Amino acid sequence: ILNVEQSPQSLHVQEGDSTNFTCSFPSSNFYALHWYRWETAKSPEALFVMTLNGDEKKKGRISATLNTKEGYSYLYIKGSQPEDSATYLCALFNDYKLSFGAGTTVTVRA
């Protein structure tokens, strides 16, 4: 099991503000990094699968960047809305398995 760290553990953001948070992982033997969004009482839902260094992916107001050489990925939420409140998980794919971080829980205040 690989050490995947996410920070901060939680954050509160005012509606309309933008925010970002980090996923750190071992940079050696990189294959892929996944981001998932997990709303309370629902199933985790895939946001992005990132494979290339320098990759940037976007889905609506949410985007992610990837730096495989230094071992980190950022997730950005632009103009946060209450429906963005969720726990965001990153997971490193290696050896046919995913190793998850503990997540960043985002609470958007109206």
Added chain:
Amino acid sequence: GAVVSQHPSRVICKSGTSVKIECRSLDFQATTMFWYRQFPKQSLMLMATSNEGSKATYEQGVEKDKFLINHASLTLSTLTVTSAHPEDSSFYICSARRGVENTGELFFGEGSRLTVL
């Protein structure tokens, strides 16, 4: 998107009894399913990889006789917690991979919270 259904969502049982949790892929065939466990404020920890038609592959430290996994069809995997004890109380969640690309996204069930009294 693809749908994975997990049942039951909550279960309370007495110490010493066994509990079965089902994970179904509703609209695709899943040759591989994964079972995770999550303790409070911790990350999802992979317990085992469930392969259709063959034995599950367990992660280090996970007792295969304690956590029985059966993947008898391409749409159903089950996890049975045998002779459950209070320390087995946890959140269990399954996921399935659609397609053959190993780096592809996973589709998760809703999870099952087990409480052993």
